[in-house]
Each structure stands twice: as structure tokens, then as C-alpha cells.
Amino acid sequence: MKNLLQSELRKLVYLRANWLLLLWSGLFAALGTVAPIFVLNSENNRMGFSGTTTPEGINAVFANAAGGYLFALIMGILVMTNEYRHGTAVGTFLVTPKRSTVLYAKLIAAAFAGLVVQIFSYVMAVSSGFIALNFFEPHAPVPMELLWKVFRASVLSGLVLGIVGVGLGALVKNQVAAVTGAVIWTLIVEGLVVAFVESVGKYLPAGAITGLVDVDFGKNDFNFSIANYLTPGPAILVLLAYAAAFSILAMRTTLRRDLD
């Protein structure tokens, strides 16, 4: 297992595409905190969120620092689908015929990769947010508790979404289809459901992450209230359930499949 894990980590480190993805995740997350600062402080703010002179406005900005989880999901998908896309699955399973062992190594590697993506995104987002806030003095203070809550959500979402990505990759196999589906789901479908059908959305990964972040944005035009989402405890359980479900999915699909 140790050897296999080292091999998986080498694949992650050697591939330039992974470094590019990490960079994109940081830029995406940074945009997620910087853009709201400018929007909330513009004279034409029609979103209904408070400006950054209020604690709710600061919450609305820094809650986005956990928003790079899409890239953790993509990283997990790549960990699995690269094997099929480039035919390396044959070599991998020849070295380790016990496929469950390979899957365990991939799940751990993907969780680690997701964690790295989310920590990097968080650092980029928070530091960019602080820099951007300098242009809009005075602003409300940024409490450590807020940063801690978002960091907690970043770490857990990175671990879980990396694992979910492996499960998706094992199920779909086609890399383009899996990544495209993940992007459409995360950025459009899930976003709309979480925002407008909270009774369902709170149980989706993005909804559970929102619950785990656990900060309120104040009154706004979207009628967003954190009270409509899961509290951090149940949100963690929901995310762990997704990790478990997709791990089982990865196992069941990969263990039985013929490699032609």
C-alpha cells in the first residue's frame, strides 16, 4: 500500500496539468472573494447584501474562500480517468492485481490532492480578500472565528470532493464527460438548487459545505438565511456520507470491470 500510494503521489506531482489546475483553483477562489468586495461596495449593488462596513458583508466575502471545491472534485476525477484515458490502468492493475488496494491508494491520493487544492485556494482567497479590502476603508473587522469556520469547510470539502471525484471517474470513465458534467453540476445545477430549493439543496455537497461554513450574510434579495441549512455537525455527516457512498461506488464499478 505504501508503495502504491507513493506511485499515486508521483503521478500527481509529475503531471504539469495538475499544477495548472492548482493555479486555476487559487485564481478562481481569489476572484470569489475579490469580486464581491467590489460588487458589495459599488453604488449599484442590487444583490441586497450588506457592504463590507458590516459583519454580514465581511461574512459574504470570506465565505467564498471555501469555493474552490470544484477543482478538488476535478482533481479526483483526473486521478481516476487518466488511467482509462491513457491506458495506464492496465499497467497499474498488472503491478497490483488486487484492485481494491489500487482504489484505496487512489482514494487517499485524491483526498490529499483535494486537500492541497482547497488549502491553496483558501490561502489565495483570504489573502486576496484582505488586499482588496484595503481599497474600501473603513471596513468591518474580519474575525478569526469566520476565517476558522471557512478553513474548516475548505479542509473537509477538499478531502470529500477529491474522493467523490474518484467515484465519479470510476463510474463515467470518459474524462471529458466526467469533468464537463462535474462543472455543469457544480456551477449551474447545484448552485441553483442550493440557492432556491434549500429544502433539497442543503443535503447536496454545496449545501452541506454552506452549512459547514455556518455564517449569515444578513437580509438580502435572495432571502438567504443560514438557518435554512444544516448545522455544522449534520453537515459534516452528510459530507462524510458522500465520501463513503462514492468510495463504495468506485469500488463496485472498478472491481468488476473488464479492462479491454
Next chain:
Amino acid sequence: MSSSTIEFRDLSKQYKDVLAVSNFNAQILSGRVTGFLGPNGAGKSTALRCLLGLVNPTSGEALINGGPYSALHDPIKKVGAVLDSRGFHPGLTAMQNLKVMASASGIDFGRIAEVLKVVDLEGATNKRTKGFSLGMKQRLSLAIAMLGDPEILILDEPANGLDPIGIVWLREFLQKLASEGRTILVSSHQLAEMQNTVDDVLIINKGVLVAQGTIDEIRQGKSLEEAFLDLTLRRSA
């Protein structure tokens, strides 16, 4: 007499409407080079994939040293396989691809330079494999197969896409491996090459074994190509 290293016992594989391999029985003797011949779609690759545990047989079994591939301890150190000219990531260099495989099986990285030398790829060590020619890819596949210094080599169409120089190189490479006493099972369409290289021959057609024996028994004084055509096309016509 040589003992049996690889054995197919009543092996069958059904894909939906296609019976790829049907009650296939054969034995590969240790220390010999066996050519696995058959027309396209005859079931060669399916049989080899069943042997390597990549495809689940519908019935029967394929054994290496008396057991399934999955039961081998450190399989890459006992069996090296080339199944196609992919098998490595195009975004990685030859060295990185070999490190990934070596680290997965706990093989010392010092072995990488040795196998790159064996397959004449020393000059392309740090080149990304997406820039490799087909011949270079085949050589890298062979290098990966040789990483564990295995006693048994299973090669599926290793000459596919090779130019004449590559084919000559492959012939000499296989002869060198054979002279070291390794067991080699090689499928190929290059019948003239096979005639000069193999000790034994297996011929499969439409999933069924049609002939097995030493090269002389199969040829019966004819060229291997003539014998092959007699046993496949003309017999099934």
C-alpha cells in the same frame, strides 16, 4: 522436458453477442518462446487479458505457475507484459513513467537506467512520451515490462507499427531474452519474423485453438505463413 508455465484450461469469454474465446486449452512451456498466432479478432488479446487478470473469463481459467495472475506475489517481478503501445502517461517523461511503475512495485530506481539501456532509449530518458514515435513507445512498453526482470514475458503484437529497423531490433531483443532462458509468449502478425524467433506455436481462430506444437510440427516443411493460412482461412472456408 520443460514444465508448463502458462496454462489455459477450458477458457471461454463471452462479450454480449460475441464469443471471443471458446473452450481454449493450451500449455506454454517454460524457457521457450511461443508464438500466439491468429487472424484479427481471433481471441488472442482476450485470452492474454484473461491470463493477466484484466478480463474476467466467462468460464474456465488461465494460470501462471499453477495459479491465477492475481495470486502471484510481486507479479511484476515474475511476469512482464506489453499489451499495447499506450500504457504510460503522455504528459510524463520516460523516466517519470518508469519511476511511477517502479515505485508502485518497490523496485529500486537504479533498475530504470538498466532497462532504458536494454531497449535503446537512453537518449530519450527525459523526453515527454507524447513526442515519442510508435517505435519508441513500443520500446518504452518493453522497458516497463522488463522493470521487474521477470522470468515470463507476455507480449501482444509488440511489432505493430514498427518500421523494418524496429522489427529487426525487436527480433534481436526477443532472441536475447530467449537466450537468457525466459519464457516468452508473443502474439504477432509478423509470420516471417515469428518463423525465425519462436520455438513453439499456438494458432487460434474464431476463439478456438486450431493447432499447437513446435514450429517444425506446425510448418510440416512449409513456411509458417502457408501453414497458418492452411490452418485458418483455408480450413474454415
